[in-house]
Amino acid sequence: MHISLDGRRDLAGQIYRQLRAAILDGRLRPEDALPPTRELARHLSVARNTVSVAYDRLMGEGHLTGRVGSGTFVSAAGAPAHTATPGSALRPKPIWDSISPWPGRGTTSDRVRYDFRVGVPDTELFPHESWRRLLAREEPVHGYGNPAGHAGLREAIARHIGVSRAVRTGPGDIVVTSGIQQALDLICRVMLEPGDRIAVEDPGYPPAQLLFRSLGAEVVRVPVDEEGLCVDALPDDARVVYVTPSHQFPLGVSMSLRRRTALLDWARRNRALIIEDDYDTEFRYGGRPIEPLQNLDSSGHVVYVGSFSKVMLPSLRIGFLVAPAPLRQALRAAKYVSDWAAPMAAQAALARFIDEGLLARHIRRMRREYQARHELLTTTLPGWLTLVPCSAGLHVTALADEDPAPAVARMRAAGVGIMTLAECARSSSARPGLVFGYGAIAIDGIAEGMKLVR
Amino acid sequence: MHISLDGRRDLAGQIYRQLRAAILDGRLRPEDALPPTRELARHLSVARNTVSVAYDRLMGEGHLTGRVGSGTFVSAAGAPAHTATPGSALRPKPIWDSISPWPGRGTTSDRVRYDFRVGVPDTELFPHESWRRLLAREEPVHGYGNPAGHAGLREAIARHIGVSRAVRTGPGDIVVTSGIQQALDLICRVMLEPGDRIAVEDPGYPPAQLLFRSLGAEVVRVPVDEEGLCVDALPDDARVVYVTPSHQFPLGVSMSLRRRTALLDWARRNRALIIEDDYDTEFRYGGRPIEPLQNLDSSGHVVYVGSFSKVMLPSLRIGFLVAPAPLRQALRAAKYVSDWAAPMAAQAALARFIDEGLLARHIRRMRREYQARHELLTTTLPGWLTLVPCSAGLHVTALADEDPAPAVARMRAAGVGIMTLAECARSSSARPGLVFGYGAIAIDGIAEGMKLVR
Numbered sequence: 001m002h003i004s005l006d007g008r009r010d011l012a013g014q015i016y017r018q019l020r021a022a023i024l025d026g027r028l029r030p031e032d033a034l035p036p037t038r039e040l041a042r043h044l045s046v047a048r049n050t051v052s053v054a055y056d057r058l059m060g061e062g063h064l065t066g067r068v069g070s071g072t073f074v075s076a077a078g079a080p081a082h083t084a085t086p087g088s089a090l091r092p093k094p095i096w097d098s099i100s101p102w103p104g105r106g107t108t109s110d111r112v113r114y115d116f117r118v119g120v121p122d123t124e125l126f127p128h129e130s131w132r133r134l135l136a137r138e139e140p141v142h143g144y145g146n147p148a149g150h151a152g153l154r155e156a157i158a159r160h161i162g163v164s165r166a167v168r169t170g171p172g173d174i175v176v177t178s179g180i181q182q183a184l185d186l187i188c189r190v191m192l193e194p195g196d197r198i199a200v201e202d203p204g205y206p207p208a209q210l211l212f213r214s215l216g217a218e219v220v221r222v223p224v225d226e227e228g229l230c231v232d233a234l235p236d237d238a239r240v241v242y243v244t245p246s247h248q249f250p251l252g253v254s255m256s257l258r259r260r261t262a263l264l265d266w267a268r269r270n271r272a273l274i275i276e277d278d279y280d281t282e283f284r285y286g287g288r289p290i291e292p293l294q295n296l297d298s299s300g301h302v303v304y305v306g307s308f309s310k311v312m313l314p315s316l317r318i319g320f321l322v323a324p325a326p327l328r329q330a331l332r333a334a335k336y337v338s339d340w341a342a343p344m345a346a347q348a349a350l351a352r353f354i355d356e357g358l359l360a361r362h363i364r365r366m367r368r369e370y371q372a373r374h375e376l377l378t379t380t381l382p383g384w385l386t387l388v389p390c391s392a393g394l395h396v397t398a399l400a401d402e403d404p405a406p407a408v409a410r411m412r413a414a415g416v417g418i419m420t421l422a423e424c425a426r427s428s429s430a431r432p433g434l435v436f437g438y439g440a441i442a443i444d445g446i447a448e449g450m451k452l453v454r
Numbered sequence: 455m456h457i458s459l460d461g462r463r464d465l466a467g468q469i470y471r472q473l474r475a476a477i478l479d480g481r482l483r484p485e486d487a488l489p490p491t492r493e494l495a496r497h498l499s500v501a502r503n504t505v506s507v508a509y510d511r512l513m514g515e516g517h518l519t520g521r522v523g524s525g526t527f528v529s530a531a532g533a534p535a536h537t538a539t540p541g542s543a544l545r546p547k548p549i550w551d552s553i554s555p556w557p558g559r560g561t562t563s564d565r566v567r568y569d570f571r572v573g574v575p576d577t578e579l580f581p582h583e584s585w586r587r588l589l590a591r592e593e594p595v596h597g598y599g600n601p602a603g604h605a606g607l608r609e610a611i612a613r614h615i616g617v618s619r620a621v622r623t624g625p626g627d628i629v630v631t632s633g634i635q636q637a638l639d640l641i642c643r644v645m646l647e648p649g650d651r652i653a654v655e656d657p658g659y660p661p662a663q664l665l666f667r668s669l670g671a672e673v674v675r676v677p678v679d680e681e682g683l684c685v686d687a688l689p690d691d692a693r694v695v696y697v698t699p700s701h702q703f704p705l706g707v708s709m710s711l712r713r714r715t716a717l718l719d720w721a722r723r724n725r726a727l728i729i730e731d732d733y734d735t736e737f738r739y740g741g742r743p744i745e746p747l748q749n750l751d752s753s754g755h756v757v758y759v760g761s762f763s764k765v766m767l768p769s770l771r772i773g774f775l776v777a778p779a780p781l782r783q784a785l786r787a788a789k790y791v792s793d794w795a796a797p798m799a800a801q802a803a804l805a806r807f808i809d810e811g812l813l814a815r816h817i818r819r820m821r822r823e824y825q826a827r828h829e830l831l832t833t834t835l836p837g838w839l840t841l842v843p844c845s846a847g848l849h850v851t852a853l854a855d856e857d858p859a860p861a862v863a864r865m866r867a868a869g870v871g872i873m874t875l876a877e878c879a880r881s882s883s884a885r886p887g888l889v890f891g892y893g894a895i896a897i898d899g900i901a902e903g904m905k906l907v908r
Contacts, residue, residue, distance in 0.1 A: 029780055030780065076753070088753050088754025088755050088778050088779075088780055089722075089725050089753075089754075089780075090645075090725065090727055090754065090755060090778065090780050090781060091780055091781075092644045092645065092780070092781055092783075092784030092785075093644060093645065093646075093647060093784075096644060096783075096784035096787055096788070099784075099787045099791065100783075100787060101601060101786075101787065101790045120596070120597060120598075123596045132589070132590045132592070133590075135586070135589050135590060135799075136586045136587075136589060136590040138586075142574070142577045142769075142894075143574060143768060143769065144574075144763075144768045144769065145768075145769050145771075147555060177793070178632065178793035178794070178797075179793055179794055181791070181792065181793050181794050182792060182793035185791070185792055185793070189668065189669075190546045190547060190550060191544075191546065191547065192547075193547065193648075193670075194647075194648055194670075207790075207791070207794075210787075210790075210791050211791040211792075214643065214787070214788070214791045215643075216647075216648075271543050271544065273544055299530070299542050299543075300542025300543075300544065301542050301544060309598075314597060314598045314599075315596075315597065315598065315599050315795075315797060315798035315799065316797060316799075317599075317793065317794065317795065317796065317797040318797075324542050324544065325542075326483055326484065326542055326543075326544050326545055326546070327544060327545075327546055329546075329550075329554075330546030330547075330550035330553075331546075333550055333553045333554060333555065333664075333668070334550070334668070336555045336661075336664075337553065337635070337639070337661070337664050337665040337668045338635065338636060338639055338665075338792070339631070339632035339633055339635050339636035339639070339771065339793075340632070340633055340635050340661075340771065341769075341771065342771065343632075343769060343770055343771040343772075343797065343800060344769035345589075345769065345770075345800075346797060346799075346800070440596075
């Protein structure tokens with residue numbers, strides 16, 4: 001419990017107010033023990049009586065209770081609710097104390113003029129009119145819908161990813177989800193017991209790791225080099241490995257064919273499942289595309305997950321998974337117990353959006369746009385940054401010789417919204433570097449912003 | 455493994471084809487052991503050689519492998535995929551073998567002319583035009599949205615349930631979910647460890663129980679009588695109790711005030727959480743409404759959950775929870791790791807639908823409509839059925855003196871779609887009875903259908 005005292009006036013009042021605020025906003029929770037007055041007084045370098053006065057006042061107001069022989073506690077029911085529903089002695093599982101949203105997808109502040117946020121597409125260029133027309137055209141749907149998803153949408157997705165990403169699939173393999181995050185959740189529900197090990201890339205995608213930890217899985221970080229995940233470093237007892245082979249998050253490298261083969265071999269040998277997250281590689285600007293693991297897999301050890309957040313709008317919350325036969329029924333049941341089925345009207349509209357060629361047209365258009373941004377970004381990097389080779393997606397990563405935090409602080413002061421590699425991956429071992437997203441910033445903004453970066 | 459032989463011709467071929475089908479559609483899975491030829495031959499009353507011929511053919515095709523000294527197994531990789539993705543040795547956690555969707559919300563067959571399905575509102579009378587107009591009017595939303603939900607929608611929900619259901623809440627207490635099912639899931643993620651006990655009503659709502667079981671919780675069934683849940687029968691070590699106090703599912707009784715108070719006392723005493731599912735009581739046809747547990751609760755032991763599936767459309771997939779302060783942050787984080795946030799356009803449209811008074815108007819209209827159906831149903835029950843008193847919601851339950859299954863078989867043959875109390879609750883202790891939903895059937899249909907029931 002952090003208490004800071006300012007000056008020497010009204011020390012008891014200062015302690016009282018800070019403890020009270022902590023109780024009211026939930027930092028101190030019902031049944032939490034307070035330190036003994038003697039200990040807190042020593043810690044704050046004040047007289048013991050000063051702390052006692054503060055405690056007594058909180059007790060008088062019902063915020064604290066004293067129990068003979070066992071100390072002072074936050075009251076179970078005494079804390080007046082600061083919002084409409086009351087506080088209580090209930091607590092979430094301890095794991096939730098350490099799970100808080102990753103800031104990488106948050107909204108930016110008004111002070112950001114050059115927004116290099118990662119993982120956000122350009123929604124200005126989306127054909128909103130066509131989309132709303134499709135939404136409004138939908139016939140009313142009765143009932144709750146199929147847990148696997150709208151049949152027409154599953155057919156459309158199967159065709160779309162078959163053509164655009166060489167995923168071998170049919171509508172029966174697909175479960176429509178609320179984005180990749182839910183696809184990962186369903187897979188974990190079906191495969192993982194608490195305590196099971198799941199291997200992830202280091203550096204890697206924080207929201208996935210937060211999910212895995214929240215489910216009680218043991219997350220094992222495995223290094224990534226210029227060929228992608230270091231398969232040799234995988235622990236043999238991992239039940240699941242989560243990878244982004246086509247455009248590694250956040251480094252941007254593509255997993256080499258050799259590593260892909262080795263990873264598939266590893267999964268077969270250890271009867272482990274590979275989750276292949278292919279989140280943004282419909283935007284590809286050159287180089288030979290490597291088949292997804294899903295395409296190379298002949299033994300059914302890969303679940304392929306994708307979403308429409310990058311190729312359309314993140315706020316749609318529509319994604320999908322492609323599952324091998326033995327997992328399919330359980331995955332559908334997992335979707336059913338989780339939230340029954342995806343909303344039908346948006347699914348039906350998306351099916352038409354794909355069938356009428358609007359998605360393919362939008363992707364073609366955005367690929368040209370993003371390619372121009374990608375080129376401008378990669379050709380205007382300052383000398384102290386070294387590009388990690390990358391020819392797809394919506395962000396590039398550049399390595400620095402030293403900690404870029406001071407430079408980033410100056411950039412942010414000048415209105416450049418950018419994340420360090422360490423922030424982007426929450427990895428202690430991340431090398432110094434910066435991650436430039438170019439979905440939320442147009443070509444002019446990149447030109448201006450890069451001047452400031454340089 | 456069920457194999458049925460027809461006549462005496464081509465017995466080996468019959469066995470071969472049935473085993474092959476079982477392997478291809480996943481009933482027999484990779485690594486499953488087949489019975490020894492001698493045993494299967496005895497079981498099927500055929501010559502041992504007949505079984506051997508079938509096994510050999512399957513081995514030749516790679517569907518089976520023989521291992522010296524240990525028998526015959528379904529091949530790990532040999533089974534050709536019957537859909538696009540291959541089979542594998544991977545298996546879901548065993549719990550998923552026993553989780554399959556409850557048929558109570560499924561679509562009905564064409565043979566059903568009188569559809570007394572439970573829990574489905576009348577979507578024909580929904581103001582689809584107004585709703586689509588609102589959807590189409592929405593401004594594009596950038597980014598992923600707030601995990602707690604659209605701010606305007608949370609304000610609208612707080613006002614709506616404050617007025618219509620006397621729930622004491624503000625927008626800060628609310629998390630917008632994909633329906634009640636997801637609200638339950640988020641609460642369980644936050645509160646339950648595998649093996650923890652969760653108490654449910656018996657008879658009770660099957661989809662909730664399927665969810666709880668899938669999460670590894672131990673589901674304890676607690677009897678319901680005419681006053682609602684028998685609080686005295688609650689196990690003291692339950693961490694969570696899931697109840698439908700306003701309109702018990704499926705019996706329809708309302709929990710007495712005495713029991714409500716006792717349940718709140720029990721929760722405080724045992725530091726347990728009450729989940730109050732208030733799924734359809736905006737439709738009330740008389741009697742004095744009893745305050746929700748949430749309103750009576752002064753100690754923060756209740757999470758109130760609701761949805762727009764019954765008052766609007768099930769396919770919207772929008773619901774919410776109202777949480778006491780200590781659980782709020784964890785519940786938001788649980789929504790975040792589960793699927794990030796609800797789709798924004800539908801949330802914004804729903805906020806306007808509520809703000810512009812369209813929801814209140816629709817509820818008023820539907821209450822009149824459903825009240826007429828409720829009255830017709832309850833006044834035309836045949837003599838062998840006894841109504842369980844009930845003055846709210848979208849279904850009524852009637853008890854029978856004896857097992858209604860034979861009568862139901864005759865009704866179904868005549869085109870009446872109806873469930874027995876036992877089917878509706880998957881409860882071994884359910885009394886004989888029938889459950890009549892009246893959301894999916896108009897007043898004329900009820901009149902005609904009840905003639906057949908009589």
